[in-house]
Amino acid sequence: MTYRVAIVGATGLVGRTLLEILHERHFPVAALDLYASARSAGTTLAWKDHALPVQELTPSAANRHYDIAFFSAGAAIGRNYAPLFAEQGTIVIDNSSAWRADPSVPLVVPEVNGARAFTHKGIIANPNCSTIQLAVALAPIERLFGIERVVVATYQSVSGAGNRGLEQLRAELEGREPAVRIAPHPIAHNAVFHAIAADGWSEEERKVMTELCRILERPDIAVVATCVRLPFFRSHAEAVWVECRQCVDMEFLLAAYKQSPGVVLMEEDYPTPRRVAGSDAVWIGRVRRDPSNPRAVALWVVADNIRKGAATNAVQIAELLHAGASPTQSATFAGTAS
Ligand SMILES: NC(=O)c1ccc[n+]([C@@H]2O[C@H](COP(=O)([O-])OP(=O)(O)OC[C@H]3O[C@@H](n4cnc5c(N)ncnc54)[C@H](OP(=O)(O)O)[C@@H]3O)[C@@H](O)[C@H]2O)c1
Numbered sequence: 001m002t003y004r005v006a007i008v009g010a011t012g013l014v015g016r017t018l019l020e021i022l023h024e025r026h027f028p029v030a031a032l033d034l035y036a037s038a039r040s041a042g043t044t045l046a047w048k049d050h051a052l053p054v055q056e057l058t059p060s061a062a063n064r065h066y067d068i069a070f071f072s073a074g075a076a077i078g079r080n081y082a083p084l085f086a087e088q089g090t091i092v093i094d095n096s097s098a099w100r101a102d103p104s105v106p107l108v109v110p111e112v113n114g115a116r117a118f119t120h121k122g123i124i125a126n127p128n129c130s131t132i133q134l135a136v137a138l139a140p141i142e143r144l145f146g147i148e149r150v151v152v153a154t155y156q157s158v159s160g161a162g163n164r165g166l167e168q169l170r171a172e173l174e175g176r177e178p179a180v181r182i183a184p185h186p187i188a189h190n191a192v193f194h195a196i197a198a199d200g201w202s203e204e205e206r207k208v209m210t211e212l213c214r215i216l217e218r219p220d221i222a223v224v225a226t227c228v229r230l231p232f233f234r235s236h237a238e239a240v241w242v243e244c245r246q247c248v249d250m251e252f253l254l255a256a257y258k259q260s261p262g263v264v265l266m267e268e269d270y271p272t273p274r275r276v277a278g279s280d281a282v283w284i285g286r287v288r289r290d291p292s293n294p295r296a297v298a299l300w301v302v303a304d305n306i307r308k309g310a311a312t313n314a315v316q317i318a319e320l321l322h323a324g325a326s327p328t329q330s331a332t333f334a335g336t337a338s
Contacts, residue, residue: 001322002030006066006090008057008081009073010034010045013162014095017311018070019047021280025315028322035061036073059084066090068321070314086122091321093314097203099125100211107214110316111262112139117320124317129309130154130204130227130236131211136263136282136308137301138242140256142216145295146245149222152208155237156229157273158187160305169231183229192229202227235273236305243296250289253297257284262308271302279304280312 005022009015015036022029034045034054041056055061057077062084069085071078071094078098085092099105106116107125112135117124127135134152141147158165161182171178172188183192194202208225257265264271264281271283282303290296303309 002028003067003318003322004031004033004065005029006033006035006061006064006069006085008035008061008069008071008077009095010054011036011040011043012072013159013166013306014072014310015070016045017306018072018314019045021307021311021315023048025319027315027318033061033064033066057081061085062088062090068093068318070311070318071095072310072314082123090122091120092123093126093317094123095126095310095314097128097207099123100127100207100214107211108317108320109135109215109313110320111136111260112215113217114317114320117317118324126310126314126317127211127215128204128207129160129303129305130156130208130225130238131215132309132313133236133282133301133303134208134212134238134240135215136260136303137238137240137284137299138212139216140260140263141242141244141248141253141297142218144246144252144256145248147216147218147221147242148245148295149224149243150212151224151241152226153239154204154208154225154227155239155273156204156227157232157234157236157305158182158229159234160229160236160309165229166233169233173231187229188231190231194227194229232273234277234304234306235302236309237271237273237300237302239298240301241290241296241298243290243293245295247294248289248297250287250297254287257287270300273302276302277304278307280307282308 035057038056040054044051075096075098078094078096082092108117158169164180165182168178185192194204204227205225209223264283266285270285286300288298
């Protein structure tokens with residue numbers, strides 16, 4: 001089975017990486033259409049040996065009956081356009097925050113709750129980048145010891161904010177005024193927060209706290225996140241402390257990580273954002289038992305935010321659907337798959 005695929009937000013950091021990953025992983029694409037804003041209409045993007053035109057996204061795009069549409073164009077586009085595509089039988093895998101809190105939309109990390117993908121009603125939400133790597137790292141702990149509480153501090157690259165984040169850091173490092181900004185403070189040689197709301201939390205922190213519980217299907221886990229943006233270009237790192245119901249057996253935990261799909265455990269050295277950039281795995285290091293609490297463990301988790309934190313996870317969801325598409329199920333893929 002092959003698929004008619006659309007990428008909405010194709011010119012962005014995530015969209016361009018989706019193009020690469022569809023190619024790298026040999027996803028069975030029958031046809032590929034690219035959409036972005038009017039600003040990009042008429043440009044082309046390379047894919048395999050083709051120069052694919054970028055089209056302006058308009059509601060009529062939904063009528064082209066794609067089998068799968070990857071959305072990575074922000075929450076407003078996800079909110080307004082995903083239902084239009086889904087109504088035409090397209091399965092939308094949305095990277096934005098638009099649908100992540102909707103209980104009727106599965107929020108999927110394939111290594112953790114992949115079966116949920118099959119409960120979709122046309123839209124599947126890709127979680128926040130910081131949450132995806134955290135969920136992959138915590139799922140084995142949850143299975144082995146049951147999690148009660150998580151305290152996480154993120155160390156996030158500027159690419160988490162898309163092309164605008166790259167521009168602000170590049171400009172500041174080159175000594176010029178940025179054309180766009182993601183923070184009112186300078187980012188170069190600094191540590192800044194995402195915009196902080198009136199209740200004292202940033203939206204990023206809220207996303208990590210709520211999405212983690214949804215993915216692990218444990219609404220009762222107490223999660224506290226402090227999300228920090230730092231002046232490097234790629235990958236997010238996280239310092240995580242987890243308190244469990246049962247005492248943590250370190251041998252069991254390390255053995256579980258060695259067998260966990262999508263995880264690279266580093267025992268001699270530790271993962272860094274630069275080391276991990278370009279990888280599709282979640283890298284875990286510095287796994288330590290809390291000396292004052294036998295039920296708690298501390299770890300360091302790093303992943304490429306554009307790949308596993310967004311594009312790779314989205315393509316893995318499509319792969320799950322492809323692998324699970326029996327002849328009967330494939331009828332849910334509308335359109336012209338050949
Ligand atoms: N960066 C990450 O680490 C990351 C991780 C997980 C999820 N996400 C989510 O993925 C989405 C894209 O992020 P990104 O980092 O790729 O951002 P980006 O580099 O800023 O790209 C944004 C994309 O959205 C398109 N777009 C903007 N307005 C549009 C409109 N009115 N109609 C159609 N397309 C429009 C842009 O097209 P133009 O080039 O024409 O402006 C561009 O292709 C966001 O929802 C983000 O929250 C990002």
